[in-house]
């Protein structure tokens with residue numbers, strides 16, 4: 395997508411052909427800074443410290459992390475070490491393990507002297523596949539937006555989204571934002587309610603930044619506002635991303651998604667989840683019981699960083715010293731609250747049968 399007229403993806407191979415460039419998302423929206431990753435350890439730290447974040451981008455970064463590792467040590471032990479280092483970088487987004495499994499399956503059978511080149515080729519493939527998948531999601535989600543637009547000619551379609559499932563969270567286009575960008579490009583009048591998404595504020599700092607740079611009308615709202623808007627007919631549909639979808643259609647996404655789904659259900663607002671197929675975990679049969687929920691540092695809750703009027707970045711504490719805090723980073727929305735899953739192969743019912751019918755090759759791989 396474009397930033398100040400220049401085309402950017404969230405991650406790329408640098409001109410030297412081997413090091414990896416990525417946008418440092420911790421600095422947005424205040425500064426646009428590009429980071430260079432030159433080792434497997436750099437990639438692991440970038441994922442762990444959320445320089446990169448968002449399920450598909452975490453997977454893409456891990457894939458390049460494996461490629462960087464193969465330059466250093468392409469032995470079987472080096473391969474295992476790289477896998478083990480990267481797979482624990484963050485616990486909830488299954489795209490991380492998916493990408494690493496893909497890389498390992500490609501690299502294990504080949505001679506170590508060929509592994510570095512093969513690793514870059516496979517990582518490039520994962521990156522390009524993500525962009526293709528998101529184009530598919532864009533087209534399938536567009537039909538939903540068009541159907542709503544057709545029912546209210548001349549009026550604006552209002553979409554609510556949570557967290558950042560935009561191009562910054564993927565390689566390009568985004569998942570939840572892909573249909574929104576396409577609708578905007580096609581001239582459909584669209585407006586996005588952007589949940590701020592405490593505690594890290596990925597909505598306020600990243601989604602708003604993206605939509606603003608792309609010229610998509612949007613309004614940032616405190617996380618507690620969505621229910622009120624839905625009661626007053628101000629939301630036509632919700633589209634969110636996800637970090638892992640269980641085989642039964644349960645959806646794990648940024649903390650607060652579940653509450654939005656409940657409010658949407660109570661107000662008959664369609665609640666869609668946009669996902670690339672690597673986000674489906676066919677090995678997990680009950681999302682609420684079995685998806686591991688990351689717990690992050692309490693500092694994200696107690697402290698807030700922003701730019702002062704005179705341009706300085708300042709961090710302030712907003713919680714009394716000594717008050718305990720809890721910081722669950724994700725929650726699980728039960729499938730019964732999800733209207734549909736927008737995938738690259740169509741909009742699916744959130745259940746085992748529909749997922750299995752659409753992605754039979756993934757079922758076969760999960761079985762063994």
Ligand SMILES: CSC[C@@H](O)[C@@H](O)C(=O)COP(=O)(O)O
Nearest residue numbers: 447448449557559563635636648
């Ligand atoms: C297309 S990204 C989908 C999800 O990864 C996104 O909605 C989300 O919850 C991101 O969480 P984050 O903790 O910022 O990595």
